Amino acid sequence: MKKKILNVGCGNDTYGTHFIDFYPAGPKILKCDVNKERFPFPDNYFDEVYSKYLFEHLNNFFHFLKEARRVLKKSGTLVIITDNAGFWGIFGTVHHGGYEKRSVDKGHEEDKHYALFTPNHLVNWLNLTNFKNIKVNYYIDDEVIFLKKHLLWIKIISFFTKRFSPQIKAICEK
Secondary structure: OOOOEEEEOOOOOOOOOEEEEOOOOOOOEEEOOOOOOOOOOOOOOEEEEEEEOOHHHOOOHHHHHHHHHHHEEEEEEEEEEEEEOOOHHHHHHOOOOOOOHHHHOOOOOOOOOOOOEOHHHHHHHHHHOOOEEEEEEEEOOOOOHHHHHHHHHHHHHHHHOHHHOOEEEEEEEO
16 A cells, blocks of 8 residues: 655655645645645545655744644654754854845745754654654755755764754654
């Protein structure tokens, strides 16, 4: 039996079997404001809920996590990949202005980042919403364009320090 995977905030990503996003980029993607709307699926439906680069854009983390938990089957997996608040590259752009200009390239007028997270922040949110077997690790996405040129060095250095891991990845179970 094929695993049912919900990709939330998918953009153009093709990972998964079902897709929802604020701004659907294709006909298979359902429009859903995951900050406040019920995910358009029944309870206990998915084996996995996957979300990459969405969590930092939410203004209602609790609603998102409750909905993800609702649509997951018992022992289903939630995967969240988000920006690492401790990454050295964020300090010059987020904390000193300029970061918001990146979203204009994607067709949005303003920056829609509402928060940055550390691993402890993610653990706190996941505990609050009763997820279990929580594992949070520093993560480097091989597809991030601005890193490709220096990816090997960043991976080696990030082994020794969290400041060189641009993302964090949380995996947990319902």
